[in-house]
Structure formats: C-alpha cells, structure tokens
Amino acid sequence: MTTDWIVLDIEGTTSATEAVHKGLYDYARPRLGLWIEAHADGPQVKEALEQVRAETGAATTAEVVAVLHRWMDGDVKATPLKTLQGQIWAAGFAAGELTSHFFADVPPALARWRAEGIRVAVFSSGSVASQRPWFRHGDAGDLSAYVEDYFDTVNAGPKREESSYRRIAEALGAEPARTLFLSDVPAELDAAAAAGWRTVGVARPGEPNATAGFGPHPVIDSFDRLEDHA
Structure with a gap:
C-alpha cells in the first residue's frame, strides 16, 4: 500500500445525495x-x-x-x-429522529482500511457538527470509530481551493503524496491534486455526478474497486 490516509467526501461518495x-x-x-x-x-x-x-x-x-x-x-x-x-x-x-445512509460497500471498506493500517478522515461541506453524528448514527450502525478527524469549510477552507488540502495535510501530519482523496466532484479532486494529494473520482450509478468528466483522475463506482489505486 502507498496510502497512509484516505480522506472522504460524504455526499455522493459515501452516501446518497438524496439522503442529504x-x-x-x-x-x-x-x-x-x-x-x-x-x-x-x-x-x-x-x-x-x-x-x-x-x-x-x-x-x-x-x-x-x-x-x-x-x-x-x-x-x-x-x-x-x-x-x-x-x-x-x-x-x-x-433524539433518534434521524438515521444516516451509507452505500453498502462503505462499512466493509472502512473496516478493511483499518485492518490494513490506513487512517481515515472526512472533508465535507457539511459542518463538523453534522459529520460526527452522520457517522455515529448510520443505517449500518456506528461507523465513527473508523474516522479519526473531520474537516469542513470552516476549519479547512473551501473544497475547491488547493490551500484547504494543504491545511488538512498539515493538521493530520500527513504526507500529501501518501494521502488519497475520494470525491464525486472533479473540481475538488483538481484542488487536492494541486496540493500534491493522490485522487480518485467516485462515480456511483444514479448520483448527480455519475457521468461527470473526471479528466486525469482515476474513477471507481464502488469502494470495492479502490485497491488498484490505494
């Protein structure tokens, strides 16, 4: 493996846009x-x-x-x-009035990455205050133990700016070249790549960006297919 950290987008990547x-x-x-x-x-x-x-x-x-x-x-x-x-x-x-959604391949992938020694963080436009319970109250159970840190547009910066990814890497103590960002938004992947990160586009069937042009970024439609890029 050449990856120390995997940083995840949420909407369209780990979870259905419709659920949000x-x-x-x-x-x-x-x-x-x-x-x-x-x-x-x-x-x-x-x-x-x-x-x-x-x-x-x-x-x-x-x-x-x-x-x-x-x-x-x-x-x-x-x-x-x-x-x-x-x-x-x-x-x-x-209050038990909300339950979050995750694609079926996400929980086993998080467990697999943990077993392989890969650490996980989240970078979403949703606030950290909403990210934490999202992973804690999933339809597949509590997934928060797999996530070590959370970033949003307040503590990191805009998702389409290179400086945000440099800030996250510094906060994690991560080497950019060994940090992998997964997102369904090509412009976010461009910004991460400009900061020296490795990137993989996520084009899940039925999601708004399923047919987006991902340019030079490798593309998967399930976390099960990430092994060739991690």
Whole structure:
C-alpha cells in the first residue's frame, strides 16, 4: 500500500445525495426559525445570524429564515447555513429522529482500511457538527470509530481551493503524496491534486455526478474497486 490516509467526501461518495437533500434538508427546513429563536443566545447561532445579516441585510428572524431557505433551495455552501443545519441535525440524530445512509460497500471498506493500517478522515461541506453524528448514527450502525478527524469549510477552507488540502495535510501530519482523496466532484479532486494529494473520482450509478468528466483522475463506482489505486 502507498496510502497512509484516505480522506472522504460524504455526499455522493459515501452516501446518497438524496439522503442529504431529502432526509436532512427536509428535517432542518421547518425547524430553522424555531431553532434560532430557542438558541439565539448561543455563540455559534449569534455568529451565524450576524453573518447572514451582514451579507444580505436581513433583519428579522423571518427574513433570516427566508434567506436560509433560498440558500437551501440553491444548494449554496454558506457557512452560517451549514452551522445552523449542523446543530439541528445533531439534535435530530441524538433524539433518534434521524438515521444516516451509507452505500453498502462503505462499512466493509472502512473496516478493511483499518485492518490494513490506513487512517481515515472526512472533508465535507457539511459542518463538523453534522459529520460526527452522520457517522455515529448510520443505517449500518456506528461507523465513527473508523474516522479519526473531520474537516469542513470552516476549519479547512473551501473544497475547491488547493490551500484547504494543504491545511488538512498539515493538521493530520500527513504526507500529501501518501494521502488519497475520494470525491464525486472533479473540481475538488483538481484542488487536492494541486496540493500534491493522490485522487480518485467516485462515480456511483444514479448520483448527480455519475457521468461527470473526471479528466486525469482515476474513477471507481464502488469502494470495492479502490485497491488498484490505494
């Protein structure tokens, strides 16, 4: 093996896009206003509200929620939205109201990588607060023991920027050339490759990027086919 670390995207890579957009988004959407009002004094909620208001001019809670709904409709990767969604989802997982989805090949692959001495981290646009319960409350059980670290656009940076991957490698103490990134988004793979990482595109049947052009990146449709690239 030439890989010390495998860094995973979530949506479209480990888990179906529909599970996020329908399951999680539909859960968070009607709860945003109530959550903001109930946790208005929380430092993360305060910061998120300040960011929305500074960016959009929204004043009332209703106006802020309307902005957040528009961002959700447009799948905008906005930090304040991800923060609030992450808090709501974490509460939903803790209450047993949410269960995350993983493709069938993912749990055995995580176990196999652990046995082979390969370490695993996650880099997703969803907040770390939502990533942790996602792996803890899966339809295949608790997978969190296989993941050593989590990164999002707050603690690492945008997923399509080379500097984010350099930051992650430094945080992990990982050698870029021995770090492998798996994602269904070609632009993210380009950024990781520019930072010296090895990359493999994930084109799962039925997913939005299944027919995307991955350029120079090797492509798999299941983690079972990763062995030739790890």
